[in-house]
Amino acid sequence: MLSIEHLTKTFGTVKAVDDLSLHIAPGEIYGFIGHNGAGKTTTLRSVVGIQQFDQGEIRVGGISVREDPLAVKKILAYIPDNPDLYEYMTGIKYLNFVADIFGVSKADREARIHEYAGRFELTGALAQPIASYSHGMKQKLAIVSAWLHDPKLIVMDEPFVGLDPKASHLVREMMREVCDNGGAIFFSTHVLEVAEKLCDKVAIIKQGRLIRSGTMEEVKGDDSLEEVFLELEAE
Amino acid sequence: MLKVLLKKQMQEVFRSYYYNAKTNTARSRVGTLGGMLFFAFLMVGVLGGTFFMTAGEICGPLVDLGVGWLYFTLMGMLAIFLGTFGGAFSTFSSLYLAKDNDLLLSMPIPVGVILASRILNVFFLGLMYAGVVYVPALLVYWIKARPGIGVILCGLIMLLLIALVVLVLSCLLGWVVAKISLKLKNKGLATAVISIAGIGLYYFLYFRAQMLLNKLVNNAMIYAEQIKGAAKGLYWLGHAPEGDLVSLLIVAAVVAVLLALTWMLLKRTFIGISTATGAVATKVYHEKPMQQKSVSRALLGREIQRFLGSPTYLLNCGLGILLLPVLGIFVLIKSEDFLYMLGGLLGANTVPVILLAIVGMLVATDAITAPSVSLEGKTLWLIRSLPVRTWDVLKSKLNMALLMNGVPMLVAAVLCAVGMKASLTVSILFVVASLLLTVLFALWGLMLGLKMPNLNWTSETAPIKQGGSAFFGMFGCWLYVIAFIGLYLWKGRTLQVEIVLGAYILLSAILSLLLYLWIRGKGVRNFESL
Numbered sequence: 001m002l003s004i005e006h007l008t009k010t011f012g013t014v015k016a017v018d019d020l021s022l023h024i025a026p027g028e029i030y031g032f033i034g035h036n037g038a039g040k041t042t043t044l045r046s047v048v049g050i051q052q053f054d055q056g057e058i059r060v061g062g063i064s065v066r067e068d069p070l071a072v073k074k075i076l077a078y079i080p081d082n083p084d085l086y087e088y089m090t091g092i093k094y095l096n097f098v099a100d101i102f103g104v105s106k107a108d109r110e111a112r113i114h115e116y117a118g119r120f121e122l123t124g125a126l127a128q129p130i131a132s133y134s135h136g137m138k139q140k141l142a143i144v145s146a147w148l149h150d151p152k153l154i155v156m157d158e159p160f161v162g163l164d165p166k167a168s169h170l171v172r173e174m175m176r177e178v179c180d181n182g183g184a185i186f187f188s189t190h191v192l193e194v195a196e197k198l199c200d201k202v203a204i205i206k207q208g209r210l211i212r213s214g215t216m217e218e219v220k221g222d223d224s225l226e227e228v229f230l231e232l233e234a235e
Numbered sequence: 236m237l238k239v240l241l242k243k244q245m246q247e248v249f250r251s252y253y254y255n256a257k258t259n260t261a262r263s264r265v266g267t268l269g270g271m272l273f274f275a276f277l278m279v280g281v282l283g284g285t286f287f288m289t290a291g292e293i294c295g296p297l298v299d300l301g302v303g304w305l306y307f308t309l310m311g312m313l314a315i316f317l318g319t320f321g322g323a324f325s326t327f328s329s330l331y332l333a334k335d336n337d338l339l340l341s342m343p344i345p346v347g348v349i350l351a352s353r354i355l356n357v358f359f360l361g362l363m364y365a366g367v368v369y370v371p372a373l374l375v376y377w378i379k380a381r382p383g384i385g386v387i388l389c390g391l392i393m394l395l396l397i398a399l400v401v402l403v404l405s406c407l408l409g410w411v412v413a414k415i416s417l418k419l420k421n422k423g424l425a426t427a428v429i430s431i432a433g434i435g436l437y438y439f440l441y442f443r444a445q446m447l448l449n450k451l452v453n454n455a456m457i458y459a460e461q462i463k464g465a466a467k468g469l470y471w472l473g474h475a476p477e478g479d480l481v482s483l484l485i486v487a488a489v490v491a492v493l494l495a496l497t498w499m500l501l502k503r504t505f506i507g508i509s510t511a512t513g514a515v516a517t518k519v520y521h522e523k524p525m526q527q528k529s530v531s532r533a534l535l536g537r538e539i540q541r542f543l544g545s546p547t548y549l550l551n552c553g554l555g556i557l558l559l560p561v562l563g564i565f566v567l568i569k570s571e572d573f574l575y576m577l578g579g580l581l582g583a584n585t586v587p588v589i590l591l592a593i594v595g596m597l598v599a600t601d602a603i604t605a606p607s608v609s610l611e612g613k614t615l616w617l618i619r620s621l622p623v624r625t626w627d628v629l630k631s632k633l634n635m636a637l638l639m640n641g642v643p644m645l646v647a648a649v650l651c652a653v654g655m656k657a658s659l660t661v662s663i664l665f666v667v668a669s670l671l672l673t674v675l676f677a678l679w680g681l682m683l684g685l686k687m688p689n690l691n692w693t694s695e696t697a698p699i700k701q702g703g704s705a706f707f708g709m710f711g712c713w714l715y716v717i718a719f720i721g722l723y724l725w726k727g728r729t730l731q732v733e734i735v736l737g738a739y740i741l742l743s744a745i746l747s748l749l750l751y752l753w754i755r756g757k758g759v760r761n762f763e764s765l
Binding site: 045048052070073074082092093102103104114125126127128 | 522
């Protein structure tokens with residue numbers, strides 16, 4: 001589903017991502033962990049085509065991000081670490097805008113908005129301007145909009161920040177549903193307990209370089225993910 | 236504390252001179268200096284020069300008649316007019332809508348200090364605009380009257396006092412707009428309409444006063460004594476910069492009282508307004524059938540919602556939408572008087588060219604595309620992550636500007652063409668030239684927006700009003716119109732109007748094509764690299 005080969009991105013003299021390679025198969029939830037500034041967001045932004053990179057190749061569903069970014073964007077969805085949405089729109093106008101861009105049919109959008117907004121108990125607030133939403137409500141709206149076009153790959157940067165426990169649980173369920181239907185999830189998080197329970201595979205990035213990756217068992221062995229992460233960070 | 240906050244405010248205002256958002260790097264010293272010098276040239280050389288000439292025409296006769304104070308009254312009121320015009324539209328958002336209000340209020344900073352830093356920002360903006368009129372007025376007077384150091388000091392103090400009057404007016408207007416907007420549902424559009432109505436009333440009264448003053452100039456000696464008796468305030472306003480200490484003290488005292496009252500009002504209400512979520516009842520969404528739109532319509536809808544949803548954007552970049560049809564109706568109704576006056580002044584054959592310049596100046600005030608790239612701000616990730624071509628995004632910005640300005644321009648151009656009773660050929664050329672100016676200015680603004688983006692702002696006033704693209708967007712278009720009319724009046728009056736209009740159409744078309752090609756190529760790449 002997602003193939004990253006030798007990705008390198010430099011800002012000035014700082015290598016934000018250094019020769020990073022990883023692969024995500026359909027049906028996998030792939031966790032991406034690392035300290036602040038390790039290069040997680042740069043990698044995620046490169047995958048979704050909003051960050052130009054210096055070297056390497058990224059393919060989503062076999063399509064090169066560099067060669068055909070539009071085709072890639074059509075089959076993925078992205079949720080950034082901070083849900084800065086169009087505050088001048090109401091929630092429903094925003095969802096309709098996203099659905100229009102992805103060409104979601106009238107029937108599909110009605111059904112999906114009904115389902116996902118309903119699950120997050122957001123339906124009643126959709127007539128309100130996004131400017132009046134709390135951080136958590138914006139995050140929920142961003143998640144609903146990401147699910148609208150039935151993406152094959154969902155890239156999420158810290159998706160649980162700002163969500164209440166119920167919504168957080170719901171997001172984890174929805175992530176699993178995507179993978180059960182043949183999709184894939186690539187997300188970054190600092191909540192290692194969640195990553196340990198939720199992810200099929202995990203990658204740890206430090207100073208732009210991938211220092212460990214694989215199935216959860218391969219990465220953590222008999223220890224907890226937190227112990228492994230802290231140990232690797234200390235090296 | 237105040238110094239730190241003010242430094243932050245100034246860094247934001249002048250950010251585009253020091254920082255290149257496109258390359259994410261600091262500008263070189265040469266680049267910074269070049270940008271500042273160009274800005275200074277436009278403010279001092281172009282605008283200041285224009286007012287220097289205006290002042291030069293009226294200063295001599297009035298000083299010779301012994302009513303120099305009347306000269307200062309006129310120029311003082313003009314400075315207040317321009318200063319308030321420059322600051323009024325942005326005061327509301329500068330004071331109350333800054334994104335860092337919550338952050339600053341959560342810090343151990345006295346509210347008065349936060350408010351003072353915001354107000355000082357408004358003050359400097361007002362001082363800049365008022366100074367563009369008043370400094371040339373002072374210079375002309377000093378050259379003419381050759382006064383001593385005392386009079387010069389009085390003049391400089393008056394400059395500050397006039398800037399404070401502008402500040403008081405701007406702040407009060409911002410406060411009224413804020414109070415009203417808290418009660419409204421569709422805040423963007425309603426705030427804009429109320430503001431325009433309020434400002435319209437203000438300027439209606441102002442122009443009535445100006446007409447009265449014009450009469451006074453023409454009959455200076457007859458009325459001067461009457462003003463001294465009946466309108467003492469105007470007399471003191473004009474007499475103080477002549478070196479009259481009593482007048483200066485009275486003006487200073489009045490300004491100090493007004494400022495203190497305004498300060499108390501703003502300080503008492505600042506937290507309440509800046510942290511209010513509004514008293515509008517929550518509207519509950521009920522599911523209903525939806526419509527599917529094409530990508531281009533969705534993108535255009537997004538731009539229109541952005542424009543109509545922001546009073547700051549509407550007021551600063553949409554005034555021409557209202558004024559263009561007003562001008563058209565005015566020309567149609569008052570065609571006999573108005574066109575006779577224009578023809579009498581500059582020759583009957585010049586009327587279509589002069590009118591074209593007027594509609595051009597008006598549409599230039601609507602620099603809608605200039606801040607449109609910067610206004611993406613922190614939401615840029617969204618449009619960049621969606622499967623849309625960059626050119627389609629940029630085209631939607633152009634289309635919105637053409638829709639907003641094109642329709643009023645068409646109405647204005649047709650009404651003007653009918654009103655001026657020119658031949659069919661001239662009328663058609665006039666309408667085409669007017670519409671082409673709309674296209675050219677929209678392209679010019681977008682090009683500047685792509686060249687000088689500022690995505691990291693805390694108040695949308697920064698990209699809309701203080702950004703380089705917005706500034707050059709409007710003044711660049713004005714220069715294009717002024718250069719055209721200046722060249723025509725200087726060298727082209729003997730040419731046939733059809734030839735002049737045709738040449739202007741050709742030039743505008745060529746420039747539009749060049750800008751279009753740049754935006755489709757380099758512009759698209761610039762946007763993608765943001």
